[in-house]
Amino acid sequence: MRLRASLLRVLAMTRKEFRQLARDRLTLGFVVGIPSLQLVLFGYAINLDVRHIPTAVLDRSGSALSRQILGELEATQTFRIVAQVSSEPEAIRLIESSEVGAVVMVPPDFDRRLLRGRGAEISILADASNPTVASAVALTGQGLGQHLAARMQRYLGEGAPPGGGALRRLPGDLKGLGPRADLVHREPIRIAVLPFYNPESRTAVFIVPGLVGVILTMTMMLMTALAIVRERERGTFEFLIATPVSRIEVMLGKILPYLVVGHVQVALILALGALLFQVPLHGSLLDLGVGALPFLVAMLCMGLLISSAARTQFQATQMSFFFFLPSMLLSGFMFPFEAMPVPAQWIGEVLPLTHFLRVVRGILLKGAPIEALLAEVAAISAFAIVTLGLAVVSFRKRLG
Amino acid sequence: MSAEVVIEARGLTRRFGELVAVDAVDLSIERGEIFGCLGPNGSGKSTLMRMLLGLLAPSAGAATVLGHEIPRDAEHLRPHVGYMTQRFSLYEELGVRENLEFCAEIFGLTPRLRRARVASVLEESGLDAYRETRAAALSGGWKQRLALAASTIHTPELLVLDEPTAGVDPQSRREFWARLFEIAAAGATIFVSTHYMDEAVRCHRLCMLSAGRRVAVGTPRDLIRDLGDRVVELQLPDAERALRVLEGSPLVASTTQLGDSVHVLLASDAPPAEESARQIAEFVGAAGLANARAGVGNANLEDVFVALLSGEPIGDAPSTGGRAP
Numbered sequence: 001m002r003l004r005a006s007l008l009r010v011l012a013m014t015r016k017e018f019r020q021l022a023r024d025r026l027t028l029g030f031v032v033g034i035p036s037l038q039l040v041l042f043g044y045a046i047n048l049d050v051r052h053i054p055t056a057v058l059d060r061s062g063s064a065l066s067r068q069i070l071g072e073l074e075a076t077q078t079f080r081i082v083a084q085v086s087s088e089p090e091a092i093r094l095i096e097s098s099e100v101g102a103v104v105m106v107p108p109d110f111d112r113r114l115l116r117g118r119g120a121e122i123s124i125l126a127d128a129s130n131p132t133v134a135s136a137v138a139l140t141g142q143g144l145g146q147h148l149a150a151r152m153q154r155y156l157g158e159g160a161p162p163g164g165g166a167l168r169r170l171p172g173d174l175k176g177l178g179p180r181a182d183l184v185h186r187e188p189i190r191i192a193v194l195p196f197y198n199p200e201s202r203t204a205v206f207i208v209p210g211l212v213g214v215i216l217t218m219t220m221m222l223m224t225a226l227a228i229v230r231e232r233e234r235g236t237f238e239f240l241i242a243t244p245v246s247r248i249e250v251m252l253g254k255i256l257p258y259l260v261v262g263h264v265q266v267a268l269i270l271a272l273g274a275l276l277f278q279v280p281l282h283g284s285l286l287d288l289g290v291g292a293l294p295f296l297v298a299m300l301c302m303g304l305l306i307s308s309a310a311r312t313q314f315q316a317t318q319m320s321f322f323f324f325l326p327s328m329l330l331s332g333f334m335f336p337f338e339a340m341p342v343p344a345q346w347i348g349e350v351l352p353l354t355h356f357l358r359v360v361r362g363i364l365l366k367g368a369p370i371e372a373l374l375a376e377v378a379a380i381s382a383f384a385i386v387t388l389g390l391a392v393v394s395f396r397k398r399l400g
Numbered sequence: 401m402s403a404e405v406v407i408e409a410r411g412l413t414r415r416f417g418e419l420v421a422v423d424a425v426d427l428s429i430e431r432g433e434i435f436g437c438l439g440p441n442g443s444g445k446s447t448l449m450r451m452l453l454g455l456l457a458p459s460a461g462a463a464t465v466l467g468h469e470i471p472r473d474a475e476h477l478r479p480h481v482g483y484m485t486q487r488f489s490l491y492e493e494l495g496v497r498e499n500l501e502f503c504a505e506i507f508g509l510t511p512r513l514r515r516a517r518v519a520s521v522l523e524e525s526g527l528d529a530y531r532e533t534r535a536a537a538l539s540g541g542w543k544q545r546l547a548l549a550a551s552t553i554h555t556p557e558l559l560v561l562d563e564p565t566a567g568v569d570p571q572s573r574r575e576f577w578a579r580l581f582e583i584a585a586a587g588a589t590i591f592v593s594t595h596y597m598d599e600a601v602r603c604h605r606l607c608m609l610s611a612g613r614r615v616a617v618g619t620p621r622d623l624i625r626d627l628g629d630r631v632v633e634l635q636l637p638d639a640e641r642a643l644r645v646l647e648g649s650p651l652v653a654s655t656t657q658l659g660d661s662v663h664v665l666l667a668s669d670a671p672p673a674e675e676s677a678r679q680i681a682e683f684v685g686a687a688g689l690a691n692a693r694a695g696v697g698n699a700n701l702e703d704v705f706v707a708l709l710s711g712e713p714i715g716d717a718p719s720t721g722g723r724a725p
Binding site for chain 1: 450453455456457475478479481483485486487488489490491492503506507508550551
């Protein structure tokens with residue numbers, strides 16, 4: 001009998017819970033929306049095979065052969081050649097500002113060394129601040145190197161091109177090498193991959209600076225949203241709006257403390273990262289502070305925007321998830337940005353976290369000056385301004 | 401009347417979807433008055449106040465408050481009004497003094513004035529002993545004193561209090577009203593809502609709201625007088641049974657049991673109270689209830705309210721409602 005009564009109570013609770021759920025649209029949306037969003041993001045956008053890494057080429061030889069090999073390199077689909085540069089500093093600048101993830105360098109004496117059998121080397125600088133990119137570059141470079149070498153050996157040994165392939169159209173004088181094939185180095189063409197910035201490819205080095213952005217996204221957005229929604233929920237907002245305080249003053253008063261809190265968080269994460277994981281701090285911390293400012297403002301404005309839509313703190317938390325999840329998955333924090341399909345990259349480019357990750361990794365891991373990252377800072381600022389505008393418009397100093 | 405009008409509402413209306421929360425309410429409140437707003441829960445008291453403060457846009461109608469057009473110039477009004485919301489609306493995490501200082505700063509008081517005002521409201525409200533206590537730790541009565549102190553920190557000309565004493569013990573309520581009279585005596589106008597009849601009776605004037613409509617306005621005394629001799633007190637051992645019996649009497653509009661007596665409001669078409677008392681005694685006697693004694697009783701505001709709800713006109717001409725927006 002007591003069991004029966006207990007079961008009835010459980011059923012009563014269950015039924016009540018279902019009713020509440022069905023009547024709370026946002027929670028219902030949360031239950032349906034978040035799994036769908038996750039599925040789509042993970043399924044479509046997340047791809048661990050890095051492809052189409054934006055790549056700069058510094059071809060000092062400029063020969064038909066070097067062009068041939070560069071073409072072969074691009075054909076692997078790992079690289080997407082986006083720039084031709086003429087000097088090393090120029091190449092470094094591009095990799096520093098994250099415009100490219102790799103630089104392929106062909107030495108001026110490439111052909112000559114090959115012909116004299118001294119072994120010709122193409123070097124690829126990989127941005128190893130992102131270990132996934134670096135390992136993809138290493139793998140492809142290695143594979144292609146072996147592939148080229150094998151074909152070269154075969155070609156030189158047999159004296160005839162093995163039907164198709166890039167080396168079929170090798171320059172004529174190389175064919176004349178025939179009998180002296182043994183002079184050619186065992187590895188006639190080597191592709192050397194040089195990891196840049198994070199030579200040991202340690203994950204922590206890559207993750208910790210990114211965490212700065214992820215943690216700020218969550219805390220800044222949520223804290224501002226909650227700070228305002230809490231006032232509404234507790235009724236203090238009604239008292240506040242009946243005073244001469246203006247809505248801009250309320251908004252500023254809500255943002256300023258968290259700008260300070262945000263910088264404290266940055267310092268905390270970096271200090272812990274350096275202490276526990278030996279994450280290097282290469283660039284200027286002042287630059288980082290300046291770079292973090294528009295990002296913090298963007299996240300705080302996001303929080304303001306959420307606060308105008310949410311009635312309860314619970315709702316605010318739910319809403320912030322819908323922004324947080326894509327930020328985390330599409331920004332290049334966890335998964336390589338280059339590996340995402342292009343539409344996902346478009347969404348990623350809108351998200352401030354994507355740009356902030358480039359700023360923070362650029363400064364901390366590459367020692368890039370803030371001037372090299374102005375494009376990213378500008379993208380974040382644009383987002384901040386739009387969100388601020390929307391927040392100002394939607395923030396009402398009224399009830400109902 | 402030559403007195404200065406502080407609040408002038410003209411056909412204020414607010415709709416929430418289908419619901420008409422406040423329906424074409426006219427009001428005129430004079431400087432220095434304690435003006436009460438009486439009505440059951442959901443009768444539109446809070447909505448009316450929020451509109452007068454410019455916190456809620458009216459669906460129709462307009463108001464002039466302290467000479468400012470509402471809702472258009474609500475921001476100009478803010479420095480001159482104090483508002484105490486129905487729910488405690490100060491910061492629980494802050495101490496008493498911190499809350500008061502925050503309010504003083506928000507209202508733009510100069511540092512010197514701020515110190516003086518905080519000290520004086522702490523003193524007047526008796527909160528001095530709790531100045532460093534977190535607001536969260538205060539009991540209901542003390543929270544309400546703090547809220548009143550906070551809403552008067554800038555010495556407002558107009559104080560709007562939304563059911564300030566709801567859920568507070570009688571002793572605290574009495575002290576609270578004593579403070580209100582002091583504040584009014586110092587020149588402020590007070591617009592206060594309540595659903596306690598004993599508080600309504602203490603107002604200089606009051607309006608009664610029912611389902612968003614203003615059903616009466618006047619001094620408590622006038623409202624009760626206008627009702628006329630309409631009350632009979634019936635004393636008998638079995639008051640509970642008498643309530644059921646009286647339901648069958650055409651003379652009776654409503655009954656209230658008060659211990660072993662029954663407070664009877666007579667129907668508007670009943671004979672004069674003395675005659676009705678006699679008939680009612682006979683009526684219950686005929687129903688088998690022994691030892692019933694009936695006499696003329698004193699009407700109270702509740703009787704006025706009950707009579708109003710049944711549609712009788714009492715006090716100043718009630719606003720007609722349903723007026724074109």
